[in-house]
Amino acid sequence: xxxxxxxxxxxxxxxxxxxxxxxxxxxxxxxxxxxxxxxxxxxxxxxxxxxxxxxxxxxxxxxxxxxxxxxxxxxxxxxxxxxxxxxxxxxxxxxxxxxxxxxxxxxxxxxxxxxxxxxxxxxxxxxxxxxxxxxxxxxxxxxxxxxxxxxxxxxxxxxxxxxxxxxxxxxxxxxxxxxxxxxxxxxxxxxxxxxxxxxxxxxxxxxxxxxxxxxxxxxxxxxxxxxxxxxxxxxxxxxxxxxx
Amino acid sequence: xxxxxxxxxxxxxxxxxxxxxxxxxxxxxxxxxxxxxxxxxxxxxxxxxxxxxxxxxxxxxxxxxxxxxxxxxxxxxxxxxxxxxxxxxxxxxxxxxxxxxxxxxxxxxxxxxxxxxxxxxxxxxxxxxxxxxxxxxxxxxxxxxxxxxxxxxxxxxxxxxxxxxxxxxxxxxxxxxxxxxxxxxxxxxxxxxxxxxxxxxxxxxxxxxxxxxxxxxxxxxxxxxxxxxxxxxxxxxxxxxxxx
Numbered sequence: 001x002x003x004x005x006x007x008x009x010x011x012x013x014x015x016x017x018x019x020x021x022x023x024x025x026x027x028x029x030x031x032x033x034x035x036x037x038x039x040x041x042x043x044x045x046x047x048x049x050x051x052x053x054x055x056x057x058x059x060x061x062x063x064x065x066x067x068x069x070x071x072x073x074x075x076x077x078x079x080x081x082x083x084x085x086x087x088x089x090x091x092x093x094x095x096x097x098x099x100x101x102x103x104x105x106x107x108x109x110x111x112x113x114x115x116x117x118x119x120x121x122x123x124x125x126x127x128x129x130x131x132x133x134x135x136x137x138x139x140x141x142x143x144x145x146x147x148x149x150x151x152x153x154x155x156x157x158x159x160x161x162x163x164x165x166x167x168x169x170x171x172x173x174x175x176x177x178x179x180x181x182x183x184x185x186x187x188x189x190x191x192x193x194x195x196x197x198x199x200x201x202x203x204x205x206x207x208x209x210x211x212x213x214x215x216x217x218x219x220x221x222x223x224x225x226x227x228x229x230x231x232x233x234x235x236x237x238x239x240x241x242x243x244x
Numbered sequence: 245x246x247x248x249x250x251x252x253x254x255x256x257x258x259x260x261x262x263x264x265x266x267x268x269x270x271x272x273x274x275x276x277x278x279x280x281x282x283x284x285x286x287x288x289x290x291x292x293x294x295x296x297x298x299x300x301x302x303x304x305x306x307x308x309x310x311x312x313x314x315x316x317x318x319x320x321x322x323x324x325x326x327x328x329x330x331x332x333x334x335x336x337x338x339x340x341x342x343x344x345x346x347x348x349x350x351x352x353x354x355x356x357x358x359x360x361x362x363x364x365x366x367x368x369x370x371x372x373x374x375x376x377x378x379x380x381x382x383x384x385x386x387x388x389x390x391x392x393x394x395x396x397x398x399x400x401x402x403x404x405x406x407x408x409x410x411x412x413x414x415x416x417x418x419x420x421x422x423x424x425x426x427x428x429x430x431x432x433x434x435x436x437x438x439x440x441x442x443x444x445x446x447x448x449x450x451x452x453x454x455x456x457x458x459x460x461x462x463x464x465x466x467x468x469x470x471x472x473x474x475x476x477x478x479x480x481x482x483x484x485x486x487x488x
Contacts, residue, residue, distance in 0.1 A: 114432075116439045118362045157465055161446065188358075188449025195360045195442035202405065202439050205432025206466055214465035221401055221458035222450055 010172070013074030015039040015067050016081030016089060018049040021105060024148025025078060025140070027053055028180035030062050031152050037063045039070030039077075046070070057152075071096040076172065078103040078140075079126075083110075086122055090129045098133035101169050102126060103176075104193075107141035109200040116198035123163065124190040135169035137162060138193035139177065139184070142200055142217065153181075157216045160184035163193040185219050254416070257318030259283040259311050260325030260333060262293040265349060268392025269322060269384070271297055272424035274306050275396050281307045283314030283321075290314070301396075315340040320416065322347040322384075323370075327354075330366055334373045342377035345413045346370060347420075348437075351385035353444040360442035367407065368434040379413035381406060382437035383421065383428070386444055386461065397425070401460045404428035407437040429463050 012029055014022040017038035030036045040046035043066045050064030071077050071093055077100055081089045086106045106122035123138035130136060143158045160177040162184050164170035170186050177184035199217055206215035256273055258266040261282035274280045284290035290308030297306045315321050315337055321344055325333045330350045350366035367382035383406045391400055404421040406428050408414035414430050421428035443461055450459035
């Protein structure tokens, strides 16, 4: 990973990155050249996960740090903690997040008793706690953890609905999703993220009813050419080349 | 429309059927042989719309009746009133709906200020008002009215997420959606319908951001063969034949 262009990519911290979702995202971004820091409340767990992921990739670029230190070193932080840790994690990182983009992946849906959550969205709650110095972006709530770890260089069937009040921050996260092999779309402000959280309940119902584990939601009809026009008018990558 | 098989199809009432959504649904179902009644609070408006729709189809099978009379004659009632009329319409029809399926198409999203609605879903509210003698099914919340009226015999890009506590009632509505040219999927109980309502806000955001009017949501990955397995294990129609 000595390609000099990679040094222009933002440094990423995956906070709570030793759980189910974090390692798969870390692997996909590290594989395409991002400098990735795995964060955890416990330094030793973070380092153990980093070592494990480096071994899988045959690299040494992934580092493990305590969440606060990881946040300080990163430009974009991706919060992948479990639902119960969401608000405590935000409170504990509030002082080190100003100036950064926080990607909130939280979907407040219990897999054993799936029900759509009520507004405000988890990401709107995050924005309210963190204040305007942090640009919060909601994304990746519906990506299945098991799929992230498979076929690392390949594309995923999951599409990502990205919600943010700040459009440039949303575009930065659309780039991240694209780099990780997912089509992503800007889907409005942080209030809309409650719908994306709730889609988790819909996907659980579809998987159960159709006896699969692969139900996914795709967006169609946003460009007559079958290419995804990005919100700034340019043409975004379409990793699957699908004429959807 | 003298095909004897058609007499086995359920009689449909489109309540509030003189508005934006109702006429397009009425046309599509009448075209494939359903006996359709357009309902309105005003008999004259219902009859005028029925006359207009019959003229478009070159038939005389669509009738116009006051909402209560329409409900009495139908087996499946489809409520397509505007948001503000949703709860009043349910109260006024409460006494005539027992024994029937009520399809609730309400999405409580204001197009000028789109925000995701809070639980309970409009359809859950309907079920609570109507009681267990009425089988409420939430469907068609995201189907654009303008698309319904075009290319009547053809398929629509919109897919329908059908939510109900009663699976046989949901399957009956999946059949109706299929007959009208839409792929439809069973997406869980009535609580999940709040997410489907909220998708309207997501679709408005996507249309605005990508400068189109055609954003739609598709479900993928519910069958490895690319055919939609229906919840009862049979293979449902895939009107577009898409290998999605």
